[in-house]
Each structure stands twice: as structure tokens, then as C-alpha cells.
Amino acid sequence: MALRAGLLAPMIAVAGPALAEADWYPLAVDATDRDGNTERVDYVPLSASETASRPWQLCVSVPHMKDAFFVAANYGMVEEAKLLGVNVQTMDAGGYTRLANQISQIENCVAGGADAVLMVAIAAEGVNNLLATLEQRGIPVIDIVNGVDSDKVAARVLTSPYAEGLRAGQYLAEKHPAGGEPAKIAWLPGPAGAGFVTAFDTGFKKGIEGSAVEIVETKHGDVGKEVQARLVEDILQTHDDVDYIVGTAVMAEAAVPLLKARGIADTVKLVSVYMLPGVYEYLKTGDVEAAGVAPITLTGRIMLDQAVRVLEGKQEHFNIGTLGAVYTKESVDEMNRDEVMAPRGYRPVFNLSQ
Template identity: 50%
Template structure:
């Protein structure tokens, strides 16, 4: 694997990301972290420089399953997956289940995709445990399964292209804890981690709560819900009614985006501040306009690209990294000007792509 990877320090990794290494034409080499042993977020990590294959040796057929395409976060993953499929010269069939309540739909869609001849499957999982039987079934047929973004508990996965959402939550929590350290000015926070039961949500919740422990943050409420705009807007409205003295809304990117106009309409923009624990175009716009304080980025587009490269490497018997994720960093109003959006966001005007031939 040495020919593929070169060591890179964490600080250099961030500098490289911030300086714009991930333009659409040549997104690599890209600073990532590798977990070893793989599939355990508590494992030791190494910072390396990820370089994908130049091209696939065959026109492999890759099935890609997402929970939904209701927000720009998954559009970014779609952009990364489909652009990398084009760059490598493989087919991609992208399916979306319709939301985090649609586990059975996700399973049946993947089964149909495999029946139609998929060589490998990339899954953005609706449930941490709920697809394990399917993964085992695919593994028994020697069909590689790559876990992208959300996380699954199966030990029969071929690879993971994802970050620790626990650390994403922790990064948001650390940002607040720095603003309100122990003994400092107290702050009331409502927290919106996303849909209950999803692996990334449980991890994000644990990370966030751990990071604010011992600070002057008072967590007044935790509200779970689907990451549709309407669902999150209703949660925000209900919370503002219940806690008129709230200081912060912290949560999913959809929560943050929904909160901006609600706070404006209620005349609360100066009182209640917003932090997201992941990154979307709406969050990017909110930070640039001074409406959202900060958000960590997990380089969503790059996660999608790496998942496709992993799938091709596995199919072709090449060296590959089993558990890899882009280095995390927090984008704030202060450093926003240095942020390279092509690592994380689909281009303006991008529409979902469901098929690459």
C-alpha cells in the first residue's frame, strides 16, 4: 500500500483542504484518516494522503443506496459518487429509499439492484443494525459492500468510507464549550441530533453531549426527528415556544437552515444563535451571511468519491484501505474565506444523478 499512500500530518491535512486541493477535475491527493484495526471508531488512526485509481480496468456495475435525497447533504454524496464513477469509467445506479422511516424499502431496493446485476453495493444506511442480514447475504455471494457516511454495525462489510459522527457532534459541542467554559457565562441550548435510531445520530448525540460536559452549557432539550425541512422546522417552532429564553439552536444542517427564517420572523436573530454539526450549501450560505456561527465539515463529496474507488479496488483485487474518512475541521465565520467547497458541496444548480452508464 506504500505506493498508494504517503504520510501526512494532521495540521498539513487541514492546510491542504483549506487551500483548495479538491477541485472537481482532480480532487486528490486528499487528507484522510485511516482506522486500524478497521470498523472500530475507537481504533488508533493514521493521517495519510488518499490517491484513487486512475481508471477502472472494467466497466463495473455499482449499486448505490441512499436514505433519501431530501437535502443538499445527500446531493453532495450523489455528486461525489457519480462524478467518481464517470472519472473511473464504471456504471452507477443510484437509488434512494425516501426517508429514515423507510428501512424495508431500502432493503428491497438493494435486493432488486443486486438482482439486476450489480457487482458491488455502496450503502448510506438508514439503520445502524437493520441492514446486517442483507450485508451478510451479499457477502455470501461475494458482492462487496461499502458503508458510506452513516455507519453500520455489520462485521461483514468490505470497507467503510466515513468519519466519526461522534466527532462531528463533539466538534460542534467543543465550539460551544469554548464560548461558554466552566465558570463562564451560562447558555441554554436545544439540541436536534436527527432521526432516532440512525447510527450517525446516536454517535453525534454521544459526541455532542460528551463535549459540553463540564462547560457552562445547559442542555434544556434534545429533540429527535426526520431530516426533512418541515419536520425540523416544527421541532424548532415547538422548542422556541417551550423555551423563550433559549440561547442556542444546535443540530442537523436542516435544523440550522430551518431555524434562520423562523428566528428572523420571531425577531430572535440577535438572541438565539445557530450551530450545525455537519455541512450543506444552506449552512455555507448561513455562515457567509453571519446567520450561522459554525459547522464542522466531513468533506461529503470526497467520502462518496472514496467509496466508489474502494469498490473498484476490491473488485479488481487491488490494495485498498478498509476504513477511511476525510480529516475533520470546523468552518467558522472567521475562516470561511479559506474553505474549499468542492470537497463538501455539489456545484450550484446540481440536480440528482441516478444513473451513470
């Protein structure tokens, strides 16, 4: 499918070793049906034994490509699309303030002949009308990563921001249990109103419940490095006794040089709710104390696989949640980097035609 005018031009992936089929499945995931019943299952993609029955046209909408999280997801989707023999057009909406642009891009892509849409929603409720329209037109939507409030989706594949926030909170609660040494936390979960941020926040607060952890301030902002750096600076100017700054991986990457410049890297610790390449390196050096990890590249593969399953009438589960863990300097070497991040040197592929 050709890119429509006004959308981003395609970029070509720099050569990098793709995960071989047998390297990643079966993968343990949580599978939930539409009634909310969840079971742990071993996920096996269609590509294990077959290709798609036709070269389906898939549209993928993401809020932005400003951090390696979505680059990793793009890598996983593109690699799985190659195995299945389907076409993928990926659209960058331009940031979490560009909801109208995301909706417009999806509408244009569908008008251009898309068979299905995979959407990382900018706002959990802001796409409800779009989803209702697409359902009426018979265009299935796969709700990916962030989650939407509407039930008018064909499938969900989520990295469970709630679980990521919960794991980060539980990590701190274990270090600072009730009656133990208190810890003052600045909490920077991302842009206000985004579905994943609400989930981060709910999970994190649940994780620290009943502990000696106190959130002294919460600040919201776009997950760009400049914005997150400003928020960290505001926190440091307002609170001279904060023990931890906790939030997005972009925040953690932006905060490390700021803490070092102020000479407080040993007293103010950083915890990230998810992983990016910069956080991975900082984790190994101890500049970030802990980071949550979910298998983003593998999740990307499952996203793509679910879309094809829906189109081919081979869907087995409604909601797939991949599993994660928290890593520290002492345990990070146990992490499989290829399951979490794209290969070094990889550039996002916006248009894959086969």
C-alpha cells in the first residue's frame, strides 16, 4: 500500500539480526477472554506453521517514534509481517497532544484500503467515536500497548502498564516496608490523560500501598527528553529531600546527567517503569537503580499475529498480556536484550510492502 500524502516517508531498516522463529515461542502470556477470565498460556504464532492466506493491508498507528519503546515494537511487527507475508503501514501521530492527527491518519489509511488497524491510542476515551465508526464499516481494530475504554475492538495486546507500575511500586515497597525507613518519591508517569499513564499510576499506587513510601509530588508531561528533563529540574528545585524519582524510561534517561551535574546521583535514586536502551546501559552502571522490563519486540510480533488471526478467523484469545519483571544492576545480565529492544542500528520501517 502506498503512503498517502502528508504521512511520514518510509524508512529502511538497517541490517540487524532478526530473531529466528524458534527463538521466541512458545512464549508464556496471560490470555483473557471477553468475560474477563484469565489463564496463563504458551503463545505460538501463525508463522510457526503458515503464512497469511493473502497479503492483508494493515495500518499501525502510534503516538510517536521518539523513544526506543515504539521502535522495538515496530521491529517486532515488521519482522513478523515479513514471515506472514502481509503489508504494514505505520503512522506517527506526532506526540501525545496530537489526538486529532492520529484519528485523521487512521481515517486516511482506512480510506486507502486497510483491512485492519492496530492502534496505540493517544487517549483512552478520545478514540471512541472512531472505533464505533470502524466497527460499523467492518474494519477490525487491535487495541495495542496503551489500552482504550471502548469495547469496540477485535482484540487487545497490551504490555500492561498497570502491571509495570505495580512492579515498580512493589520493588520500592519491599525496600521500604511499613515501619521501615521512609522514602519520599517524586512520580513522573507521563502525559496526563493517556491511558497508559492512568494505568501506570493506578498500578504504582497499588504497589506502594501500606508501605513507607510517600509520593511527595506527581508531575505529568510528554515523554520527550526535553519535557522530562524540565520536570526533573522542577522536582529538584522544589524538593531537596526527595529519595527517588520514579517514572518513564525517558525521564530516567534525562535525569541521570542532571543528577550527576548537581552532585546528588548517590542520594537521589532513579526507578524506571519500563526499559529503553539508555536505561539498559545506565542500569548496568548503576546510574539507574531499577527498571521494569517487558518483552516489547515479542509483544510487537504478537500484535501483528493477532491482527492476522482476526482477519483469517483464527483468533484464539481476546486479550493478550505479555509478562515482565524488574531488573537491577545485579540482575540485568539475566535479561535477554533481543526480546526487549530492537537491534542496534535499526531504524523504524514505516512502509512494508510485500
